[in-house]
Amino acid sequence: MRPSTRASVQERAGHRCEYCQLHQEDSPLAVLHVEHIVPRIHGGTDDLDNLALACIDSNLHKGTNLTGIDPESRQVTELFHPRRHRWEDHFEWRGIYLTGKTAIGRATVRVA
Numbered sequence: 001m002r003p004s005t006r007a008s009v010q011e012r013a014g015h016r017c018e019y020c021q022l023h024q025e026d027s028p029l030a031v032l033h034v035e036h037i038v039p040r041i042h043g044g045t046d047d048l049d050n051l052a053l054a055c056i057d058s059n060l061h062k063g064t065n066l067t068g069i070d071p072e073s074r075q076v077t078e079l080f081h082p083r084r085h086r087w088e089d090h091f092e093w094r095g096i097y098l099t100g101k102t103a104i105g106r107a108t109v110r111v112a
């Protein structure tokens with residue numbers, strides 16, 4: 001990945017994990033990663049539209065998953081897509097806990 005691509009993704013994300021909103025400054029020992037929203041093994045590209053900034057926790061847990069199970073409905077659900085979905089629509093903080101407001105949010109919190 002080109003350094004300019006990485007810089008663009010970091011800038012666009014405001015230097016926050018696009019899944020849990022952890023800011024780079026709050027994670028001094030671990031650099032936020034540029035991850036593929038649709039993983040390469042599923043045909044994801046290096047286009048900016050398919051890249052997102054993610055902390056190690058969110059990146060490792062999401063892994064190569066494209067879907068999760070909504071714990072409320074027990075239905076298979078697509079995961080949060082930082083380019084197509086708005087974070088505020090799907091997640092909220094309850095104290096220190098990141099919670100999902102929608103099926104997509106709940107399924108993402110469960111895998112991430």
Ligand SMILES: [Zn+2]
Nearest residue numbers: 017020055058
């Ligand atoms: Zn995160």
